[in-house]
Each structure stands twice: as C-alpha cells, then as structure tokens.
Amino acid sequence: MDMESRTYTIRQLAREFAVTPRTLRFYEDKDLLHPARQGQSRIYNYRDRARLQLILRGRRLGFSLIEIKEMLDLYNLGDGGVEQLKMTLRKSKARIATLERQRADIEAALAELREGNNQIKRLLDEKGVGADAL
Amino acid sequence: MDMESRTYTIRQLAREFAVTPRTLRFYEDKDLLHPARQGQSRIYNYRDRARLQLILRGRRLGFSLIEIKEMLDLYNLGDGGVEQLKMTLRKSKARIATLERQRADIEAALAELREGNNQIKRLLDEKGVGADAL
DNA sequence: AATGCCGTTGACGTTAACGTCAATTTTTGG
DNA sequence: CCAAAAATTGACGTTAACGTCAACGGCATT
Numbered sequence: 001m002d003m004e005s006r007t008y009t010i011r012q013l014a015r016e017f018a019v020t021p022r023t024l025r026f027y028e029d030k031d032l033l034h035p036a037r038q039g040q041s042r043i044y045n046y047r048d049r050a051r052l053q054l055i056l057r058g059r060r061l062g063f064s065l066i067e068i069k070e071m072l073d074l075y076n077l078g079d080g081g082v083e084q085l086k087m088t089l090r091k092s093k094a095r096i097a098t099l100e101r102q103r104a105d106i107e108a109a110l111a112e113l114r115e116g117n118n119q120i121k122r123l124l125d126e127k128g129v130g131a132d133a134l
Numbered sequence: 135m136d137m138e139s140r141t142y143t144i145r146q147l148a149r150e151f152a153v154t155p156r157t158l159r160f161y162e163d164k165d166l167l168h169p170a171r172q173g174q175s176r177i178y179n180y181r182d183r184a185r186l187q188l189i190l191r192g193r194r195l196g197f198s199l200i201e202i203k204e205m206l207d208l209y210n211l212g213d214g215g216v217e218q219l220k221m222t223l224r225k226s227k228a229r230i231a232t233l234e235r236q237r238a239d240i241e242a243a244l245a246e247l248r249e250g251n252n253q254i255k256r257l258l259d260e261k262g263v264g265a266d267a268l
Numbered sequence: 269a270a271t272g273c274c275g276t277t278g279a280c281g282t283t284a285a286c287g288t289c290a291a292t293t294t295t296t297g298g
Numbered sequence: 299c300c301a302a303a304a305a306t307t308g309a310c311g312t313t314a315a316c317g318t319c320a321a322c323g324g325c326a327t328t
Contacts, residue, residue, distance in 0.1 A: 009304085009305085010304090010305075011304075011305085020286085020287080021304095021305085022286065022287065022288085023285085023286065023287095025306090025307090026285070026286060030285090039294075039295090040293075040294070040305070040306055040307095041294075041295080041304090041305060041306080042305085042306090057239050057242065057243060058243075060196075060235070060236060060239055061196060061236060061239055061240065061243070062194070062195060062196015062197070063196070064284075064285090065284075065285075066284090071243075071247075074247070074250055075246075075250060082258065082261055082263055085254050085257055085258055085261075086258070086263075088254055089251065089254045089255070089258075092247055092250060092251050092254070093251070095247055096244060096247050096248065096251070099240050099243055099244050099247070100244070101194070102194060102195060102236075102240055103237060103240050103241075103244075105191050105194055105195055106195065106233050106236055106237050106240070107237075108191065109191065109192075109195070109205075109233055110230060110233050110234070110237075112209075113205075113208070113226055113229055113230050113233070114230065116208055116209060116226060117223065117226050117227070117230070120219050120222055120223050120226070121223070123219055124216065124219055124220070124223070127216055127219075129216055129220075143274080143275085144274090144275075145274070145275085154316085154317080155274095155275085156316065156317065156318085157315085157316065157317095159276090159277090160315070160316060164315090173275095173324085174275070174276055174277095174323080174324085175274085175275055175276075175324095176275085176276090198314075198315090199314075199315075200314090
C-alpha cells in the first residue's frame with residue numbers, strides 16, 4: 001500500500017498511455033473517468049489509472065465508449081438488489097458472447113494471413129530470395 | 135462450379151448480411167468492392183460476396199475501412215516484383231502482430247468478465263437464488 | 269396509362285471521438 | 299515575486315461511416 005497512493009497529473013497519465021489530455025477530459029465528460037480535484041486541477045489515482053487501462057483495451061477491441069462504459073459498470077457489482085444482479089449477469093454474458101465471437105474472427109483472420117504469408121515466402125524462395133526478411 | 139456462378143442483386147446481398155444497399159455502394163465508392171454492371175445495375179458474384187464477408191469481419195474487429203482495404207490487398211499477391219512481395223510480407227506481419235495483441239486483450243477481458251460473473255453467481259447464491267439465470 | 273418496385277446518382281445530414289484554437293487561471297521554478 | 303509552463307473551460311472544426319432524401323430511369327403488373 002504505497003504504490004497505490006501514487007497520483008498523476010493529467011499530462012503524466014496522458015503521456016504514459018500515449019493519449020492527449022483532451023482525451024482524458026473527454027472521457028471524464030462522458031463519465032468514464034472521475035478523477036479528484038485539487039482546486040481546479042484534476043488529480044488521478046491508481047484506480048483512475050486502472051480504469052483508463054480498461055478503457056483503452058476496450059478501444060483497441062473496437063468498442064464504442066458507450067459500450068466500454070457499460071462494461072466498466074459491470075465491475076461495480078453488489079450494490080444493487082437481486083434483479084440488478086441478474087441484469088448485470090445477463091449483460092455480462094452478452095459481452096462474453098460477443099468477445100468470443102471476436103476471438104473466432106481473429107483466429108480466422110490470423111489463419112488466412114499466415115497462409116498468405118507462407119505463399120509469399122514460397123514465391124520469394126522460388127525467386128532465390130533467402131529468409132532475410134526479418 | 136455451379137454455386138460459384140450464382141449472382142446477387144444489391145438488395146439480396148444487403149439482406150443476407152444485414153447491411154443496407156447504401157453500405158454496399160459506399161464500400162464500392164471506397165474501392166472495397168467492384169461488382170460488375172448489367173446496364174446501370176450492380177451485379178455481385180461469389181467473389182464479391184466473399185470479399186464482403188472479409189470486410190464485415192474486419193469491421194467486427196474494429197478496423198477502419200482503410201485498414202480493411204489494406205488487408206484485402208494483401209490477398210492480391212504475386213503480381214508484383216520482389217520488393218513488392220517483401221513489402222506485402224512486412225505489412226502482413228504487422229497485421230498479424232496487431233491481431234495477436236487483440237487476441238491477448240480479448241482473453242484478458244474474458245477472464246475478468248468471467249471472474250465478475252462468478253462473483254455475481256456467488257452473491258445470488260447467498261441470497262438464495264438458484265441457477266435459473268439462463 | 270398509371271401504379272409500384274427496384275435500381276441509379278448526387279447532395280446533404282448525422283454521430284462518435286476526438287483535435288484545435290482562444291481566453292483565462294493556476295501552478296511552479298528561479 | 300514574476301515569467302513561463304501547465305491547467306481549465308468553452309466553442310468550433312474534423313473525419314469516418316454511413317443515413318436520409320430527392321429526382322430520375324427501367325420494367326412489370328393491373
């Protein structure tokens with residue numbers, strides 16, 4: 001419990017994750033982040049940092065910010081009643097389903113790319129080009 | 135070689151893949167599809183259909199249309215010289231790298247969702263709710 | 269001949285996810 | 299203490315990926 005007390009300015013966090021401060025403010029505007037304030041300035045803690053990581057992962061997977069927010073909200077469980085929990089469970093299962101579909105898509109795409117890749121290598125080989133294409 | 139000779143009107147193809155005709159025209163405008171013409175009307179063959187499948191898969195994976203086009207172009211190999219082939223190989227490897235990263239992201243996300251999922255099930259169990267949440 | 273039903277090409281509208289100023293504090297090093 | 303660097307809040311611009319609407323041209327049926 002020492003590293004966890006680290007805080008970040010908006011620019012520090014932005015630089016670390018290769019985004020702009022504008023992006024972080026935008027995410028806050030969209031209710032994806034809720035950093036504390038020191039006067040006017042935003043001050044991010046390790047939890048905000050972890051949330052940002054999740055957001056960016058969702059972004060890399062092609063989800064919209066709204067979808068990402070819904071996924072993040074899934075982690076705030078246990079505060080509602082039974083019906084709330086059931087709802088969360090349903091949404092969570094739906095997310096899992098789409099992610100599994102994406103995984104299947106990825107594996108299909110990878111297989112095809114690797115195949116084409118091999119064809120090219122054979123072509124280059126026929127033309128007398130060695131495996132110096134690293 | 136009989137099914138391969140099937141052709142489709144724009145609306146047929148659109149319906150089959152749950153997109154609008156507008157989308158198919160848009161993809162053509164962006165040089166992702168090149169259907170033949172019968173007079174003015176577009177006429178799609180099995181190859182166009184396969185390309186569309188690849189396009190939509192790329193879309194599900196969150197790639198931009200430009201990126202998708204580049205990926206599709208990777209399949210038109212063998213028509214260039216050695217340098218071209220090398221270039222294609224490099225791009226192909228880059229694609230593979232980002233796809234593998236996506237796959238890693240997906241597996242991390244899946245693990246976390248499944249974990250939260252189990253927590254919810256436990257909570258529901260404690261509250262006396264059975265496994266009727268299918 | 270008129271009524272629909274595709275199909276076409278523009279042209280313009282829309283939403284998401286920021287970028288880009290501008291004007292104004294706030295914070296910080298010397 | 300003061301200038302420079304960094305932070306803030308608007309406001310407007312931009313790009314991608316289509317949607318929507320208008321105006322038009324074949325045909326096929328009624």
